[in-house]
Amino acid sequence: MISKANELEQRVKELTDFYTHKKQPKNLKWISSCLKDKTDGAQKESGCSERMQEVMCQFGTILKQLSAHKWAEPFLEPVDVKGLRLRDYYKIIKRPMDFSTIQKQMEANVYKNAREIYADVRLVFSNAMTYNEDNKHDIHVMAKTLQQKFEEKWIHLIPKVVAAEKRQIDEEAQALAAQEAAIAKLARDTNNELNHLNLLIEELRESVMQRCRKMSTEEKRKLSSGIASLCPEYLFKALELIAQSNPNFQDSAEEVDIDIDAQSEITLRRLKFFVKGALENQAKNSATKAKNQSADADDISNRKRVICDALAKTARKRSKKLTTVS
Incomplete structure (x- = not known):
């Protein structure tokens, strides 16, 4: 009974934390383990829908096409700030970005949707044009040209991105509904187990009292x-x-x-x-x-x-x- 009481105490604490503080189930050990067993895969880790993953794969193709352009070399790797002696680079550019970094983050599933990749690709060209302000500077011209080509490809991809985003929102809503239903069931089951344990304790108390001597x-x-x-x-x-x-x-x-x-x-x-x-x-x-x-x-x-x-x-x-x- 003590072991069961301790288990139920942990359950009640986590359920209270979930409903009171809206904590994520994955941060609650007992609830997380129960969800894996009882939601039959309906509960998913935050990530991309299949359609969004397809769109992001197409983004990978676009990135390869840009990387193959004759003017892409300055943007393929991080800027060699030390080698080029660009002492003021980090004062002007607060968030450096390049194609290789974007590719690595895509492979590591850092991006949750296509718009995040789009923003980083634009950042590559924006940084180059910001640091090289002169419109006639070679790097500025190269960055502006590649950005125009990239925007043309992005326009054709937008309808697929919008559809993928809608699908992802629907899937997240379904997963959340399944999660809340599962946790509500866990709460009901826990309440029933608590009532049963209280009944057992009451029976045990009565049994003990019957065996004790009567009060003088x-x-x-x-x-x-x-x-x-x-x-x-x-x-x-x-x-x-x-x-x-x-x-x-x-x-x-x-x-x-x-x-x-x-x-x-x-x-x-x-x-x-x-x-x-x-x-x-x-x-x-x-x-x-x-x-x-x-x-x-x-x-x-x-x-x-x-x-x-x-x-x-x-x-x-x-x-x-x-x-x-x-």
Whole structure:
């Protein structure tokens, strides 16, 4: 039961984190493992749809065509800033980019959609034209020419990109719906298991109570005295405990008469443990309150002493001044 309780505690914590903080299931160990088993592949890692992957493959072809152009050499690899002694390059260009870097990122599945690749290819040419501002500079002309060719190819690819994006949005929505449905089912299953565990614990508690000796008259007297010593907050909780096993007990009435002898052994044991803890807490709170009051009294006394000392000092100064004048 302890092992099962610990497992359910972890489940409840993760479910609470998911619904309260909207955490990603993949960051929640138990939920993540359950989703793999119960969603039958509906839950997917964030990535590209098949149609988007096809479009991105076509982008790879476009990149190869651009790389094969006679003016593509300056853009194939990262700019050799050190070799060319371009000391101000990184001051002007904040995010360097080149074809080889784009190709590597495509192979590593860094890009989630075609527009991200499009933006990086444009960045290659934009960086070149920004650093080489002169419109007649060779690099500027080469970059502008290749960009125009690239934009022509992009225009033909746009309809496929739009269709792929729509398909990807639909697939992500379906995956999210499947994920939420699966997690909702996990929450219901966990709740049912908690109820079952509580039932088992209750049965075990009753079994233990039946085997324990009955509470003596002296113990009942001490219990009654303890209940009478409870503060209103704890007294109300004690009455709730009695009402749990006594449906006819009116715990909210203005005047409540508790017949200790009429209570079941289980109720008496529960009350005994509760009252013991409640009285200990009350004692701690009283001690803390008394300590704080004592500290406040000491603080007031210290302040009075300081004020009296200051007044006495002032009086001595005035007396000395009057004596001098005389």
